[in-house]
Amino acid sequence: MKFVINRESLLTPLQQLVSVIEKRQTMPILSNVLLVIENEQLTMTGTDLEVQLIAKLDLPSATDGAITVPSRKFLDICRLLPVGSEIRFEQIDDKVKITSNRSRFSLNCLPAENYPDFPEDELDHQFIINAGQFKRALEKTTFCMANQDVRYYLNGLLLHISNNKLELVASDGHRLSIYEDQLEMATGFEARIILPRKGVLELTKLLDDNEAELKIEFSSSSIRIFIKHLIFSAKLVDSKYPDFSKVFAQTFLSPLEIEKAVLKNALTRVAILSNEKFKGLTFDINTEYLKISTHNPEHDEAEEELAIIYDDEPLSIAFNAQYLSDAMSNLDGDTALLTIASDASSCFINEPVNDKYKFIVMAMRL
Numbered sequence: 001m002k003f004v005i006n007r008e009s010l011l012t013p014l015q016q017l018v019s020v021i022e023k024r025q026t027m028p029i030l031s032n033v034l035l036v037i038e039n040e041q042l043t044m045t046g047t048d049l050e051v052q053l054i055a056k057l058d059l060p061s062a063t064d065g066a067i068t069v070p071s072r073k074f075l076d077i078c079r080l081l082p083v084g085s086e087i088r089f090e091q092i093d094d095k096v097k098i099t100s101n102r103s104r105f106s107l108n109c110l111p112a113e114n115y116p117d118f119p120e121d122e123l124d125h126q127f128i129i130n131a132g133q134f135k136r137a138l139e140k141t142t143f144c145m146a147n148q149d150v151r152y153y154l155n156g157l158l159l160h161i162s163n164n165k166l167e168l169v170a171s172d173g174h175r176l177s178i179y180e181d182q183l184e185m186a187t188g189f190e191a192r193i194i195l196p197r198k199g200v201l202e203l204t205k206l207l208d209d210n211e212a213e214l215k216i217e218f219s220s221s222s223i224r225i226f227i228k229h230l231i232f233s234a235k236l237v238d239s240k241y242p243d244f245s246k247v248f249a250q251t252f253l254s255p256l257e258i259e260k261a262v263l264k265n266a267l268t269r270v271a272i273l274s275n276e277k278f279k280g281l282t283f284d285i286n287t288e289y290l291k292i293s294t295h296n297p298e299h300d301e302a303e304e305e306l307a308i309i310y311d312d313e314p315l316s317i318a319f320n321a322q323y324l325s326d327a328m329s330n331l332d333g334d335t336a337l338l339t340i341a342s343d344a345s346s347c348f349i350n351e352p353v354n355d356k357y358k359f360i361v362m363a364m365r366l
Contacts, residue, residue, distance in 0.1 A: 001037050001065025001091035010087060011078050013055035017046035018071045020053045020202055032068035034115045046071060051199045052118040054231040066112035067091050077105050118233055123217035123224055127161060127187045132210025137168045140179040140330055140357050142204060145197050146172035153239035156194040161187055175323045176244060176360040193218055194241055199234035206230060247360060254312035256338040263336060264328040266304045270294050271321035273302040279321045280366045286314040317344045318364040327359040
């Protein structure tokens with residue numbers, strides 16, 4: 001294997017690959033990047049066997065071959081070379097020699113034939129979507145995913161395709177976000193899959209071109225997404241997502257309409273004196289105003305009153321300040337609509353004129 005490449009052409013895809021690779025691996029070879037040159041095309045692969053990323057680059061006059069190189073050492077070498085440098089890469093037995101201007105490096109490597117295959121079965125569903133549209137859907141939902149929850153199906157994101165309807169759902173058991181949109185082309189099928197948390201976070205980083213077209217293929221156990229010169233793959237969470245539709249099958253009080261920025265700023269101020277562990281705030285609501293208050297074990301107290309539009313029975317309910325603030329941050333318009341369940345168990349948050357995005361926060365007991 002032998003090739004010459006510009007530093008900038010190699011650096012970006014290499015950084016993307018190394019992001020997927022875990023620092024601590026059960027198999028030493030998984031700390032490496034697989035490099036394969038065939039027919040003047042360089043294919044680089046990085047994986048932790050849960051998520052895999054492949055980058056393809058055209059390299060005229062490159063010599064065929066395959067080797068795995070230590071990913072972080074290779075990245076650091078390329079990153080610290082001067083901008084615009086030309087990198088010469090040559091495989092010599094079980095080592096590779098990297099030269100650029102007056103810099104020379106020699107890396108011990110592992111053979112390519114020992115690099116494990118990423119398990120993928122036949123991907124029998126596929127659809128096309130705009131990258132900007134898909135990234136927006138991810139950004140509106142991913143922050144609600146659980147992290148290391150024993151209910152492992154919550155450590156991921158539900159992707160529901162129903163013909164030309166796209167629905168993404170994420171929840172950590174205390175809050176839930178739902179994003180719905182329409183696909184330009186009908187798929188002709190209905191399917192539900194759960195993308196793993198790490199895969200979702202890595203995928204969001206890769207969607208840097210809003211005009212790109214994504215081809216998404218999946219089965220019941222894995223997903224593959226083609227993003228320009230990249231191929232992203234991930235194992236799916238083997239479970240069934242809980243039926244969240246029950247949360248809609250209840251009676252609600254009249255909606256409470258309030259300016260988003262006003263509410264978010266008030267939440268931020270009052271939360272300063274909330275219990276650091278639980279971040280609980282109490283909402284006392286009547287027809288004239290909303291009073292937000294809190295206290296903490298040090299006996300500090302804070303409260304603020306906001307003028308609102310509300311025409312139902314007065315009530316008192318408590319919420320996690322951070323969860324409400326996250327919801328405000330993800331609304332696009334200037335007005336927030338809060339609809340509280342009649343049993344004061346939860347609150348729906350959305351916009352008066354946009355029903356694509358819904359956010360649900362469960363009430364707290366203080």
